[in-house]
Amino acid sequence: MTYLNHILIIEDELDAAESLSDMLSIDGFEITIAASVQDAMKLLEEQRFGVILTDRHLPDGLIEHRLQEILEVSSRTPVIVVTGYSDLQAVILAFRQGISDYVIKPIIPEDLIHTVRRILDRRVLEQHLKVEHAFAERIQSTAEAIILVIDFDGRVIHFNRFFTELTGWAQDDLIGENWFERCIYPEDRDLLINVCDTMSRTDRYRGCTNRIRCKNGEAREIRWSNSKWSESDGGQQFILAIGIDVSDLEEATQRAVRAERLAAIGETVAALAHESRNAIQRINAASEVLAINVRGNVDSEEELSVVQRAASDLSTLLESVRAFAAPIQAKMECADLREIWRRSWDDLKCKRSGRDVLLVENVTSCLREVKVDVCRMEQLFRNLFLNALEASDGPVRIEIDCECNEEMVCLKVIDDGPGLSAEQSAHLFEPFYTTKPTGTGLGMPICQRIAEAHGGTIAAGNHSNGTEVAICVPRVKAAVLVS
Known part of the structure; x- marks a missing residue:
């Protein structure tokens, strides 16, 4: 900003102009003289x-x-007026129009230099503040980080544009509202209120990670770095929180942990299945022989039936865990999805026997074949149908809707x-999560892995009449190894 050392003097009397120039040149200023406002405007x-x-x-x-003309053309460069005592009242009125200061004739060089230096120092400070403000605004508007200011009562004071882009909350939604009640899940509130209370009483600043509630109800995992922030006058204090969205990192970490768990399960189950298969076969063989010996003894036959069912359940459980832990390599072939889900529905005939159950196919556009692993897709539909049948003891109505295109x-x-x-x-897609007394908690995770093996997706939520599971797969997709 070298131009700040350059001073424009507007004075039509040559001797007066040179006198002012001499005073200021001695202190290192560069001087340009204009004899009129018109000449000054050109410069x-x-x-x-x-x-x-x-x-x-x-x-x-x-x-x-x-x-006003001078201020407009010069981008509001500070103006100092040289005047006599007789004009002082008029100069004071000119302050209202925008002059920065005045100097009274006869001029004392030290006073003139001091006035110019003071105004230039203020202008340098204003320039620095302007640059810092612009930088802060740019950081707030472009950085992919949340900038949040709340008071120690939890009221929202300010947040940046990225917070709105990430969560959907606008300024009108949250400013003045309680942060903990609007955006924090109940199970996290006590911890964060305690952090806020600790910061209000001490100089210890704590970072933390927690979920925040978006406007649409979704949750985002945020890693916070907190500090105290005071107003410029040293008055009220606030909490300045800088937040980084780590939802994707958290999800990736969970996937890695799940993969390690599955690998461990796979090794354990492989050894367990090998050792257990022979034992279960011996139980089955012995129970068949025993069935011949106890034929006609009703009590013994019932007890033996319990043993046989237990052996069958154990075999099924081991096979479910083994199948889930093993990598899925889809074997793709052209097939009609309607035929696949109809076979899955037929496989559950014994589960539907004696019940008021209806399968409704609202299919209008799925008339073409799709490339899938037929066996795996039958397993997917079988799991979904079984969940629907077991969710209610009364009548069950299951609908299949389809929205398809070329891809x-x-x-x-x-x-x-x-x-x-x-x-x-x-927790629906978490392995081993179940609300059934006899379930393994692997049905929906297996469905997810099958969908992913086809390069597709699966999601579940509530429908107006119950549960809705949405599956999307490409019509033609190379098999994807899901381990």
Whole structure:
């Protein structure tokens, strides 16, 4: 900002102009002289100056009558007016129009230099503040981080644009509202309120990670770095929280942990299945022989039936865990999805026997074949149908809707059961999570892995009449190894 050392003097009397120039040159300032406002305007259009020093009486009028033109052309460069005592009242009125200061004749060089230096120092400070403000605004608007300010009562004072882009909350939604009640889940509130209370009483600042509730109800995992922030006058204090969205990292970490768990399960189950298969076969062989020996003894036959069912359940459980832990390599072939889900429905005939159950196919556009692993897709539909049948003891209505195009097949399996609780929705695809007394908790995770092996997706939520599971797979997709 070298132009700040350059001063424009507007003075029509040559001796007075040279006198002012000499005073300021001694202190290292660069001087340019203009004899009128008109000459000064031409100079101001071509270059910038740090200060404009002008006489009040000029050939083209009083300075206060031309002041707005000068300020506009010069981008509001500070103006100092040189005046006598008789004009002092008029100069004071000119302050209202925008002059920065005045110097009274006869001029004392030290006073003039001090006034110019003071105004230039203020201008440098203003420039620095302007740059810092612009930088802060740019950081707030472009950084992919949340900037949040709340008071120690939890009221929202300010947040940046990225917070709105991430969560959907606008300024009108949250400013003045309680942060903990609007955006924090109940199970996290006590911890965060305690952090806020600790910061209000001590100088210890704590970072933390927690979920925040978006406007659409979704949750985002945020890693916070907190500090105290005070107003410029040292008055009220606030909490300045910088947050980074780590939802994807958290999900990736969970996937890695799940993969390690599955690998461990796979090794354990492989050894367990090998050792258990022979034992189960011995139980089955012995129970068949025993069945011959106890034929006609009703009590013994019932007890033996319990043993046989237990052996069958154990075999099924081991096979389910083994199948889940093993990598899925889809063997793709062209097939009609309607035929696949109809076979899955037929496989559950014994489960439907004696019940009021209806499968409704609302299919209008899925008339073409799709490339899938037939066996795996039968397993997927069988699991979904079985969940719907077991969700209710009363009549069951299951609908299959289809929305397809040239690239994707999107199916919705909708039942009229009780729907999903918030806990079930959060953990539905987690291995071994179940609300059934005899379930393994692997049905939906297996469905997810089958969908992913086809390069597709699966999601579940509540429908107006029960639960809705949406499956989307490409019509033609190379097999994907899911381990």
